[in-house]
Amino acid sequence: MLYLDNAATTPLRPEAREAMAPFLGDAFGNPSGVHGVARRAKNAMEAAREQVAELVGAAHPLEIVFTGGGTESDNLAVVGAALAGGRRGGVVTTAVEHEAVLEAARFAGRLGCQVEVVGVDHRGVAAPEVVAASAGPDTAVVSVMAANNETGARQPVAKIAHAVRAVAPQALIHSDAVQAFASDDVTVDALGVDLLTIASHKFGGPKGVGMLYVRDGVELEPVLHGGGQELGRRSGTHNVAGIVGMAAAMAAAVADRAGFRERIGEARRRFEARIQGARPDVEFTVPAADRLVQHSHLRFPGTGADTMLIRLDQAQVAASAGSACSSGAMKTSHVLAAMGMDHAAARECLRFTFGWQHGPEDGDAAAAIVTAAAGARR
């Protein structure tokens, strides 16, 4: 199976597996204890915290809150910021955000917060001045993703942060960098954010663990209430093996980033060039310069994405059409709709996402299978 669905999840990096092994065995302790078993877990977790803090450019390890994944981090950022201090602060976000942000914003809206959802252009990009124009004195948080999970389109987060701070200095800036982290140099100061979501399993770490960077001094209302772990910001016994695995995968991903961009960039260029050669009618949703290096989002006019995905599955290629519902049936993409694509065209779009396990030659192999599947007619 040629796995080209790395935006959905990635295989575990060996570094992560190795780092996790002790914590799935002898070192099983709950870090919130006083004895040696707990201490071993606690020490490993705090070492992981220091490591990831450095990797995202945090000023202090305690700016890192470990969570159960990207969705939880997004909820804590958006809901936590909107409700902080007992207020009902405003939320500004974009129409192409991950559901974890959009649904968290809608939830805040149901609790009485003002929610503004900003539109995007045909490339899926939100204009900084438009985002800033939606923010005001009552805005608690502005959430804009670093790059889109379906199309790979990057957002100008730093420019948006700058524009928003000029008009709404009190507003916190959050970015979901779940998709971008594997390939892009994501640091909190470069993005200009106060809150940053990272999910472990998108860059070779285990599933079920993530983190939220919370800039020192930022107050959040917790969304999980309980034993007060993570300085009260996220209750619940720590997933120590997951946290340690995430840190190891993150270190490996950051060390490999330049190579990743070169290797995967070449794979994707070959992939797209060969497909275009075989099927000149193919349409790419977002120009290559505006999207993540590992993302190829394209449309074969006249062939339904669900048919293509089944043909590809039969030909041992794992791809995706963006998002699927609980049954596995395709959902209409809110991202493509926000970009102005009509429903029929959106149902013909496919997403191919390369990952750390790939090399340039995988682009050739993938293109051969995909063009054969696209051309297969009785």
Place this chain on the structure above:
Amino acid sequence: MRALVAMSGGVDSSVAAALMLEDGHEVVGVTLKQWEGADGSLPTAGCCTVADAEDARRVAAQLDVPYYVLDYVAEFRAAVVDRFGADYLAGRTPNPCVECNRRVRFRALLDRADALGCDLLVTGHHARVRRNGRYRLLRATDPGKDQSYVLHMLGQADLARVRLPVGEMTKDEVRAHAGRLGLRSAAKPDSQDICFVAGGDYREFLRTHFPAAARPGPIVDEQGRQVGTHAGTAGFTVGQRRGLGVAAGERRYVTSVDAPTATVTIGPRAALATAGCRVSGMSWVAGEAPAGRDVAVQLRYRSRPVPATLAPAGDDWELDFAAPQHGVAVGQAAVVYAGDEVLGGGTIEATRPA
């Protein structure tokens, strides 16, 4: 050969998939997602619930065949559900399963079979396909489970590719086979309800989704005298006796439903007697009308066929019943049989009083 198997999660389609594998075919399992709840989830009752799709997925995994869920919600809504409501509002008695097979399921599945390079389409319907020169559609081996009525729209090109393996078996044999294979659907009860109507209460569904069906109005007798009131025409179909809320010495039946005036007319059983009906959209399994004009016609899903004479009437056909029939409802399918063989069928457009 390569077979696309429409899997519902029920025992029949599960066994159909297993039988195709046993016959040495390659199997691809699919479920058509046709309806969803308000939040985009699968419905919680009926034939395509989340649990059913999961059952189908688990059976496919057990058989080690690939399995996919395909989204036909928009097509199904337009072709079946909206039409179901519109038909009721027009005083007709639609059969959504027939409409679904005619307008959505088989076309969708056959197109999909083409697109996926499948030679055969397999479903878990109880009916039989035979070939001697041309393809013939026959009633199922198990008369109590026969579904040939809802398949009458299949033509030669369809039947050339359709296989109905469980139609050759009794339901007990199907369950026994599922049990032998250890299929998790072996003991699952048969689905009965309209798939998109949660809990089986189609009247409530109509009231919710088609508010015009909840418009109160008069119940009148054959002379036009008001004898009661009703809470909405959605509650009534022609031939219905229960739930009229009218006290009368003689048994009374719904004889017509006039949606524009929200009027329900009732009368004695004799008033239901119908000498014949006009049938539109007739399709013939053989691709042409039968030479003989003396046929048997089945006027509802679970009813006995009755002798009738067939005559062309423009694009439609007229059926004259050998004896008056009661409770013939406009909107239902009239399916023409010769013995066990389906000759064709269409939609009842109008009835003629006896």
